[in-house]
Amino acid sequence: MTFLNEVKEELLNLRIKKNCCMTSEVRGILAFGGIAFGEGILFGTDSFSLAKRLSIFLRKVCNVNFAERLDEDAGSYKFLIPESILSEIGLKVEAEAVAESENKELDHCCMQAFVRGAFLASGSAANPEKAYRVEIFTERAWLCDKTFEIITSLGVDCKKVKRKNLYVIYGNNSENASDLLKVTEASHAVFKMLDAKIEKEKRNRTNRQINFDMANIDRINENSRREADAIRLIDKKIGIGELKPKLREVARLRLDNEGASLRELCEMCDPPLAKSTLNNRLNKLIQIAEELSDE
Numbered sequence: 001m002t003f004l005n006e007v008k009e010e011l012l013n014l015r016i017k018k019n020c021c022m023t024s025e026v027r028g029i030l031a032f033g034g035i036a037f038g039e040g041i042l043f044g045t046d047s048f049s050l051a052k053r054l055s056i057f058l059r060k061v062c063n064v065n066f067a068e069r070l071d072e073d074a075g076s077y078k079f080l081i082p083e084s085i086l087s088e089i090g091l092k093v094e095a096e097a098v099a100e101s102e103n104k105e106l107d108h109c110c111m112q113a114f115v116r117g118a119f120l121a122s123g124s125a126a127n128p129e130k131a132y133r134v135e136i137f138t139e140r141a142w143l144c145d146k147t148f149e150i151i152t153s154l155g156v157d158c159k160k161v162k163r164k165n166l167y168v169i170y171g172n173n174s175e176n177a178s179d180l181l182k183v184t185e186a187s188h189a190v191f192k193m194l195d196a197k198i199e200k201e202k203r204n205r206t207n208r209q210i211n212f213d214m215a216n217i218d219r220i221n222e223n224s225r226r227e228a229d230a231i232r233l234i235d236k237k238i239g240i241g242e243l244k245p246k247l248r249e250v251a252r253l254r255l256d257n258e259g260a261s262l263r264e265l266c267e268m269c270d271p272p273l274a275k276s277t278l279n280n281r282l283n284k285l286i287q288i289a290e291e292l293s294d295e
Contacts, residue, residue, distance in 0.1 A: 028117020
C-alpha cells in the first residue's frame with residue numbers, strides 16, 4: 001500500500017461525532033471533487049470507503065439516503081447532489097461552476113474537517129522515505145485561496161502555486177508537510193513521516209562520518225607517501241645514517257610504517273613523542289629533501 005493510500009485509509013476510519021464537522025468534511029469533498037451538473041454537483045470516486053463515508057455523512061446532516069445505491073463491487077461510485085442539499089452544505093452551482101453559497105465562519109474543528117475532505121477528494125502525499133511533499137489541488141482559484149487561508153490560519157506554513165491548469169497548496173519539507181497532514185488529523189501518517197525523517201537524518205550522519213573518515217584516511221596516506229618519498233630522496237642523496245639521531249629514528253620509523261598515522265608513529269618512538277614534536281621532525285625531513293633536490 002502506498003503512503004497516500006495509508007493516509008487516506010486512516011482518515012476514512014476517523015470517527016466524527018459532531019454534525020458541524022461532518023458538514024464541513026462533506027463540503028470539502030464536494031468542493032474539491034465535485035463538478036457542476038445541471039443545478040447540482042456530480043461527485044465520483046473509485047473508493048468504496050470514501051463513497052460509504054460520504055453517504056453516511058449526507059444521511060446524518062441532510063437526511064438523504066445514498067447508501068442503498070452503493071455496491072461494494074461496483075468499482076465506481078457516483079453521487080448527484082441536488083441544489084436543495086447543496087444549500088445545507090454551503091455550496092451552490094453558479095455559471096455552471098461550483099461556488100460557495102455562504103461565507104460562514106468555521107470553528108477550529110470544522111476547518112480541520114474541511115481540509116480533511118479536500119485532501120480525501122483531491123490530495124496527494126509522497127513516500128516520506130523518498131521526499132517530503134503533501135499537496136491539495138483544484139482547478140478553482142477561489143477554492144485554493146479560501147483553503148490556503150484556512151490552512152495558514154491553523155498555523156501551517158504551507159505554500160501555493162499555479163501549475164498549468166491547477167492551483168496547488170503544498171508542503172515541501174518535513175515540517176510543513178507533516179503539519180499539513182496534522183491538520184487533517186492523520187496522526188499515524190504524521191508519526192510515520194517523523195520516523196522517516198529521523199531515519200534519514202541518521203543515515204545522513206552515518207554517511208557524513210564515513211566520508212569524513214575516508215577523507216582523513218586519504219589525507220593520512222597522502223602525507224605518509226610524501227614523507228616516505230622525502231626520506232628515500234635523503235637516503236639516495238646522503239644516506240639516512242648522516243642524519244641527526246632524532247631525525248634518523250623518525251625517518252626509519254616512517255619508511256618501515258608508511259601506512260601508520262601520526263598518532264601511531266608517536267607511540268612507536270622510544271620514548272613516545274608528542275604529535276607536535278613528531279610532526280615538526282617529519283617536516284624537517286621534508287625540508288631537507290627539498291634542499292637536496294635543488295642541488
